[in-house]
Amino acid sequence: MPRQRPRPRQLGSPLLPEIFRYASRAQVRAYRRTRGRLGGKWRIAAGFRKPVPVLLLDHRGRKSGTLHTTPLLYLTSSPA
Numbered sequence: 398m399p400r401q402r403p404r405p406r407q408l409g410s411p412l413l414p415e416i417f418r419y420a421s422r423a424q425v426r427a428y429r430r431t432r433g434r435l436g437g438k439w440r441i442a443a444g445f446r447k448p449v450p451v452l453l454l455d456h457r458g459r460k461s462g463t464l465h466t467t468p469l470l471y472l473t474s475s476p477a
Contacts, residue, residue, distance in 0.1 A: 424468045428453060439470050 407413075407422045428436030428451065437449035 421468055422452070425453060425466050428468070436468070 424436045426436075427467050429471055439451050440448045449470045449472065451468050452471055456465055456467065457463070458465060
């Protein structure tokens with residue numbers, strides 16, 4: 398079994414979830430205002446060479462009943 402590397406200290410930062418929350422909201426806002434022209438492709442890290450498409454998933458909270466929108470990356474399979 399391959400030995401796993403320890404998790405980087407920075408990933409345990411309490412600031413990281415806040416950054417992700419604001420980045421997600423900005424992505425959703427840009428996607429909706431431009432009808433997908435901006436925010437429709439993920440271009441970070443490996444995505445610079447091959448952008449990954451993004452979809453907006455609308456879902457309702459189980460307990461609160463509030464509507465949430467989450468940007469999701471997805472891959473399309475190429476025809477065999």
